[in-house]
Amino acid sequence: MNIFKQYLNTIKDLITKNAKKLELVNINALSGITIEIPPDKFDYDLSCNVAMVLAKTNKKNPELLAKSMKDLLLNNVKSFSKVDIAKPGFLNINISKEALSQLINKIIKEKKNYGSNLKDDKYNLEFVSANPTGPMHVGHCRGAVFGDVLANLLIFNGNKVTKEYYVNDHGNQITNFVQSVFLRLREIKFNEKFKNKKDLYPGEYIVDIAKKIIKTKPKINLGNLDDIYDDLHKLSITFSLDMIKNDLKKLGIIHDIFVFESDLIKNKIVEKAVNKLKDRDYVVEGYLEAPKGEKDKNWKKIKRLIFKSSVFGDDTDRALQKNDGSWTYFASDVGYHSFKISRKFNSLINILGADHTGYIKRINAAVKALTENKATLNCKVCQLVKLYKKGKPYKMSKRSGDFISVKDLLGEVDKDSIRFMMLSRSNDVELDFDFSKVLEKNKDNQVFYIQYCYARINSLFRNLKLNLNNTFEVDAKNFNLNIYERKILRKIFDWSKTVDLASLKQEPHRITFYLYDLATLFHSYWSKGNDNEEFKFVKDSKIKNLNSLIIIQLVAIVIENGMKILGVSLPIKM
RNA sequence: GCGUUCGUAGCUCAACUGGAUAGAGCGUCUGACUUCGGAUCAGAAGGUUGAGGGUUCAAAUCCUUCCGGGCGCACCA
Numbered sequence: 001m002n003i004f005k006q007y008l009n010t011i012k013d014l015i016t017k018n019a020k021k022l023e024l025v026n027i028n029a030l031s032g033i034t035i036e037i038p039p040d041k042f043d044y045d046l047s048c049n050v051a052m053v054l055a056k057t058n059k060k061n062p063e064l065l066a067k068s069m070k071d072l073l074l075n076n077v078k079s080f081s082k083v084d085i086a087k088p089g090f091l092n093i094n095i096s097k098e099a100l101s102q103l104i105n106k107i108i109k110e111k112k113n114y115g116s117n118l119k120d121d122k123y124n125l126e127f128v129s130a131n132p133t134g135p136m137h138v139g140h141c142r143g144a145v146f147g148d149v150l151a152n153l154l155i156f157n158g159n160k161v162t163k164e165y166y167v168n169d170h171g172n173q174i175t176n177f178v179q180s181v182f183l184r185l186r187e188i189k190f191n192e193k194f195k196n197k198k199d200l201y202p203g204e205y206i207v208d209i210a211k212k213i214i215k216t217k218p219k220i221n222l223g224n225l226d227d228i229y230d231d232l233h234k235l236s237i238t239f240s241l242d243m244i245k246n247d248l249k250k251l252g253i254i255h256d257i258f259v260f261e262s263d264l265i266k267n268k269i270v271e272k273a274v275n276k277l278k279d280r281d282y283v284v285e286g287y288l289e290a291p292k293g294e295k296d297k298n299w300k301k302i303k304r305l306i307f308k309s310s311v312f313g314d315d316t317d318r319a320l321q322k323n324d325g326s327w328t329y330f331a332s333d334v335g336y337h338s339f340k341i342s343r344k345f346n347s348l349i350n351i352l353g354a355d356h357t358g359y360i361k362r363i364n365a366a367v368k369a370l371t372e373n374k375a376t377l378n379c380k381v382c383q384l385v386k387l388y389k390k391g392k393p394y395k396m397s398k399r400s401g402d403f404i405s406v407k408d409l410l411g412e413v414d415k416d417s418i419r420f421m422m423l424s425r426s427n428d429v430e431l432d433f434d435f436s437k438v439l440e441k442n443k444d445n446q447v448f449y450i451q452y453c454y455a456r457i458n459s460l461f462r463n464l465k466l467n468l469n470n471t472f473e474v475d476a477k478n479f480n481l482n483i484y485e486r487k488i489l490r491k492i493f494d495w496s497k498t499v500d501l502a503s504l505k506q507e508p509h510r511i512t513f514y515l516y517d518l519a520t521l522f523h524s525y526w527s528k529g530n531d532n533e534e535f536k537f538v539k540d541s542k543i544k545n546l547n548s549l550i551i552i553q554l555v556a557i558v559i560e561n562g563m564k565i566l567g568v569s570l571p572i573k574m
Numbered sequence: 575g576c577g578u579u580c581g582u583a584g585c586u587c588a589a590c591u592g593g594a595u596a597g598a599g600c601g602u603c604u605g606a607c608u609u610c611g612g613a614u615c616a617g618a619a620g621g622u623u624g625a626g627g628g629u630u631c632a633a634a635u636c637c638u639u640c641c642g643g644g645c646g647c648a649c650c651a
Contacts, residue, residue, distance in 0.1 A: 004590095036590060040597090049593060052631065062631065087594060088631065131651060173651055288649080304649075315577060315647080322649045329651050357578055358646035381579080384644075425587070428579065430644070432586070441613055444600075452613075459610070494590085501590055513588065517598080527615040530607060538611080574613085 001106050002117055002496040004035045004046075007079075007093075011035070011050060014076055015069070022068055026057040036497075037490050043483070044084070044092040045100075045490060051089040062089030100481075100489070101474040107492065107554060108471055115499045115561050119158040124340050125151050127351035128248065128255070129166040132240040133177040135205055136247045137403040139353050142431065143382045145422040147351040148253045149508040150380075152565045157503045162345070163256045166336055169237045170261040171329060177201055181236045182225045184210035189222055209239045247406040251415055252567045259339070261332045270327050270335030273370065274305065274320060277334070282308050282369045288319055307334070312365035334366045341367070341375055348377040349506065357381055380506055382427045388434035413438055416568045420447040423512045423566065446516050450559065451570060453519040456526060457556045458572040464543055468556055475546045482535065484525035485551045491518050492554045495561075508565070515562045522555050 012030055019027050030053075038047035051066035058065075066085045073083050073091070079099030084092045095103070107114045127147025130140045151161045168174070180201040186192045188210055196202045213220065213235050221228060241258070248254070264270050277283045284306050304321040307330075320331040327335075340348055348367065352359065360379040367377040387394035387404060389412075394404070409418065417438040424446060425431045437444050461468045481489065495514070502510035528535035537548040563570050 032592090034590080034593085036593090039594065041595085047594085052593080056631070090594065133651090168651055171651065302649085319649050324649090326649095328649060330649095354579085354645050356646080356651095361577085381645090383579085429587080430580085443614075446599085448613085456611075459612095463610090497590070505591065509588095510590085513598090517588095520598085523614065524616085526611060527607085529611060530615070536611080 001103070001110060001114065002500065003103060003493050004497050005117075007046060008033070008035045008048075010077055011048060011073070014072060015050065015054075018072055022065070022072070023060075024054060024058050027054065029053050029057045037494055038086075038090070038092055040487075042086070042092055043486070044082075045095045045486075045493075046093040047086075048091045048093065049089075051085075051091060055089060065089065066091055097479040098476060101476040101479050103493070104474050104489070104550060104554065107557070108550070111557055112561065114557060115156070115496045117157050117496060117500045117503075119503070121154075121159045121346040122344070123151075123154055123159055123161045123347050123349060124164060124343070124345040125154075125161055125349045125351070126164045126166055126340075128244075128253075129168070130244060131168050131173065132237050132244065133173055133201060134203055134240075136244050136406040138385050138387060138406065138409060139403070141251070141406050141409065141418065142385050142422045142427075143351045143353055144248060144251060144253055145419050146380070146382050146427055146508060148251075149419070149423060149511070149566055150349070150351075150506055152567060153499070153508050153511065154503055156561070156565050157499055159503075162343075163254075164340075165255040165258045166333075167237070167241065167258055167260045168329070168332075169233070170265060170332065172199075174233070174237075177240075178229065178233050178236050179225060180206050181209055181213070182222070182232060185213060185220070186222050188214060205240075205243065209236055209243075212239045247410070250410055251406065251418065259336060261336070264332055264335045264339065265327060269339050270332050273335040273338035274331060276338065277307060277366075277369055280369060280372075282311065283320065284308060284317075288317065305331075307366065307369075309362050309365035309369075312361075312368045314361040314365045318362050330362060330366075333363060334370070337363065337367050337377070338370050341370055345375075348375060350377065350379045352379055352381050354381055354383045378506065380427060383430045385422070385431045385433055388432060388436075390436045391434060394435075409435075417445075417447050419566060420512060420568050423509045426507060426509050446512070447568065449523075450515050450519045450563070451568075452574060453522050454556060454559050454563075454570050455572060455574040457522075457552055457559075460538070460552065463541070464538065464549075466543075466549075468553065472546060472550050472553065474550055478545070479547060481547065481551070484521070484528060484535070485548060488518075488521050488525060488551055488555060491521055492551075492558055495558050511562055511565055515559060515566075518555060518558060518562075522552075 012033070015022065015024070015030065016027060030050075032053045033048065033050040035046050035048050038044045051069055052062045054060070055062035055065050063085060066089045069091060070083045070085060073080055073093070079096050080093050081096035082094035086092055125147055128136075128140055128144045130136055136144070147163070151163050154161050176199045183192070183194050183200070184206050187194045188207075194202075213232070216235070225232070274283060285303055286306055287301055287303060288306060302323055304319055304325075306317050307320055309318050310316055318330055319328055320334070322328055337348070350363070360381075364377055364379065367375055387409075413435045417435070421433050421435075421438060422431070438447065441448050443449055458468060498510055498514045502508055525535070529537065537544055543549045560570060
């Protein structure tokens, strides 16, 4: 249930039907009208800009138009008890008591689904996709949480989502990785000291992988890498990926599908995708210009397949083949995206780290070329995370090189706090994460603040010996809400809109901000009873007004729904 | 240099894809509570939304030119 959409349609219909009466010639602009909660200082439930929008296209005075609309609304919409006009031409509306009680009953009925807008799209969401050459670090962590929560959000809003991880298990870096594992194996078996050469992976986690390989295949023949390469490749990737999966699991993240680059190549999916582009005349065999700026020693002028991505707005055309004729990373990714497209999603989403911004145009171009501009690919970029401890930059890395691993982070902070903090900023802004703050139990700590709000509600129900999960009916006869309850109720109505907007813009951080605001309203109301007897809602261990209790229950319902989307736990006692 | 992204209160950030007097938190200054209605609450001060120009009833938001920070600019992944 979304009351904004509901009443927006009511108003639109009414105005369309009465266009003549209102002397409106042009009502095309109706698509631009919105309904929202008015600013805090106005004591109204809804606010609509319709008069201002239509005044423009019909060359009318907005305030006069608003006046005639006001009468129209009051005479025709039963649920509106009051309509006023504010300065430039806003219509401010109050909903009648009867309608409000019905709306509340509806929300309580919907409960766990309240806020969902019952969309029905099929999304493909690719996220994390960290190279299996090493452990996950903090940079991956933000994208991981972002992707997972975005998936939860879209699912909550009614959609189907496939969560995918693309495993780059092919190419030079992987060859180097497997070679590093091989050398570590020899180190263990033959006591050959591992010498760190350029391009090899020195990290100690390679030793762990080697140890696991020896455990599963004690008799592995370490004479020559080439002889065992395929086997060793498979084992190394499996164990390395296990390490990543394990970190993800601790963060509460589980992917539906892992797609392996090597499989795409083996099964000719890359080749077929490139052929498709060839058929459409987006591929040429030719020469690329030498890269400008720094001179690249390895650069050779060789005839190769090139994708004309500049046709679709990319800065330059992109190579599909390397010097040796094998596919580039980009070519594989074209194959991967063609594989995604073949599975008929309405929308593809890629979550990328900030260092991949430059890649977006290229892959977008590929998707456009593959689908004749039909499919939509949306690349969301997560900016950097900077870690702090007590205000000082946090640099700790026991064994993973010069970055902080997720494992290190999980040793310092719990999963709930990490998840919440990763969404405490919009994704396109850098994030400072001071995790000493997250360990405090006060207002500084937003997770705590929201959890505490929920715990308080539970404590109230406990004291009243009532079950929070019970369904209560609004007492419509005595329906009088005080100003704090009205504010809370309006915020509750806003929940479905927040969910919808966050889904539409693919911005899960809106959920965290919303929940914090709701918690603030609640805490404020709660403490009113300290100053003023009138606002105490319990007397002699009994609830004074059932409607107050229901408002509070609504808060609990929305917090439950919201925290479930975030994947953050909600203790009933703290 | 090119691309991209951001620039909002002393600090960290919001702002419903153009709406009303631009909102929170931290910090500062006041006050309430002295404890399971508990780890909070109330109030005050704090702004030319980086700068200029444009579009309109209405701009932090759109266009444009600058200034400044991040990221990227492979046949790597």
